[in-house]
Amino acid sequence: MGSTTAGLMAAAALASALAAQQQPPSPQPLLAPRAPQPEVVLSGATGDLQVGELGLGSGGVAARRSELRFAGEDGCWTPGGVRVVCRSAGVKLTFPSGRELLVAPDGALHLRSGEAAGHYRSGVELLLADGARVQISLAQSRKHRVREVTVAHGDRALQPWRRGSAAKTKGRARRWAGIRLACCGDGGDLYRPIALGPLVVLDRVLVADDRRELAPRERLVVLTDPLQQSLERMPRQHRETQQAVRRAVAAVTALAERSAHVLPAGAALPRAERARLRWSLPGDFELERGLDGPLAPRLELFVGRSPSPMVEWTLGAAGAAYLTNPNTEQLGKRWHGNGTRLETAVPELQAREHLHERQHALQVVRRLTRAAR
Numbered sequence: 001m002g003s004t005t006a007g008l009m010a011a012a013a014l015a016s017a018l019a020a021q022q023q024p025p026s027p028q029p030l031l032a033p034r035a036p037q038p039e040v041v042l043s044g045a046t047g048d049l050q051v052g053e054l055g056l057g058s059g060g061v062a063a064r065r066s067e068l069r070f071a072g073e074d075g076c077w078t079p080g081g082v083r084v085v086c087r088s089a090g091v092k093l094t095f096p097s098g099r100e101l102l103v104a105p106d107g108a109l110h111l112r113s114g115e116a117a118g119h120y121r122s123g124v125e126l127l128l129a130d131g132a133r134v135q136i137s138l139a140q141s142r143k144h145r146v147r148e149v150t151v152a153h154g155d156r157a158l159q160p161w162r163r164g165s166a167a168k169t170k171g172r173a174r175r176w177a178g179i180r181l182a183c184c185g186d187g188g189d190l191y192r193p194i195a196l197g198p199l200v201v202l203d204r205v206l207v208a209d210d211r212r213e214l215a216p217r218e219r220l221v222v223l224t225d226p227l228q229q230s231l232e233r234m235p236r237q238h239r240e241t242q243q244a245v246r247r248a249v250a251a252v253t254a255l256a257e258r259s260a261h262v263l264p265a266g267a268a269l270p271r272a273e274r275a276r277l278r279w280s281l282p283g284d285f286e287l288e289r290g291l292d293g294p295l296a297p298r299l300e301l302f303v304g305r306s307p308s309p310m311v312e313w314t315l316g317a318a319g320a321a322y323l324t325n326p327n328t329e330q331l332g333k334r335w336h337g338n339g340t341r342l343e344t345a346v347p348e349l350q351a352r353e354h355l356h357e358r359q360h361a362l363q364v365v366r367r368l369t370r371a372a373r
Contacts, residue, residue: 059129
């Protein structure tokens with residue numbers, strides 16, 4: 001019996017057992033990660049991914065205080081109490097946590113404690129945990145480097161700085177085409193988020209020295225909603241009568257019915273293997289990040305130690321879910337039938353070609369692999 005067929009039969013048996021249980025397996029053990037800083041967390045976000053859903057702290061903001069509003073002649077208050085002050089010498093953010101962050105005219109980022117990163121010479125968009133976005137546009141002119149500052153929340157936007165000087169202009173939020181960073185931790189842990197389909201890769205770019213052990217260098221966030229939807233739709237695409245295919249589809253159907261328990265939102269996943277990016281899930285399932293082979297990168301779902309994945313998800317603008325080919329006589333054919341299209345997740349964070357973000361994200365994942373060995 002081939003390894004693929006054995007893996008699929010194991011999947012069918014395990015999925016049937018899951019379906020027969022009266023009580024679903026509890027995800028609670030995963031909610032308290034074994035390691036202080038987990039590499040992977042699962043998120044049930046269905047719209048925009050908020051900073052607080054990255055599993056990297058509160059972002060230094062307070063409970064919602066008020067609407068977005070101007071403050072003084074050259075600044076704003078965000079709904080979570082972050083004070084944004086704009087001057088020709090830079091843009092300073094003061095968080096309710098006490099953390100202060102300065103974006104200098106040359107695009108460098110500075111913490112009051114002395115740490116720095118950058119330079120982002122064209123500017124940067126800062127994503128705050130209260131949902132606000134601070135867009136800082138820098139110019140090459142030596143006289144007026146800080147060109148415009150827009151603070152947006154939802155569809156509403158304020159401009160406390162415009163054309164190199166203080167202003168009080170109201171408008172609508174605009175899509176940001178440049179680099180964006182998420183303000184995590186106490187507000188001063190800055191990460192660059194890049195999404196590859198339902199996988200969000202986070203690369204730390206700035207942290208205070210006293211928080212270095214608390215802020216992981218890399219973090220992966222898996223969005224579970226697109227994966228669960230694809231599992232529900234996949235069986236409708238496979239109507240063949242061959243016994244091997246029917247067994248495989250039955251296993252996927254049973255998995256789809258329990259997907260919320262196999263992929264529990266909010267869970268932090270422990271490593272299943274140290275030398276590979278493979279993590280443990282409830283119900284004896286495992287999730288792996290595949291970097292090689294066709295249509296890489298991929299997310300692969302295994303039943304226990306099966307050598308072949310049960311389902312694979314390709315990651316990118318046209319991501320899809322694929323059923324592993326159960327026909328052992330079809331040598332060299334990795335998948336059965338056509339893929340099931342994945343719904344687009346967090347569109348604003350998807351990798352952009354003009355910034356070479358896909359390559360950057362893959363470098364971060366490879367770095368994570370090397371660091372674990």
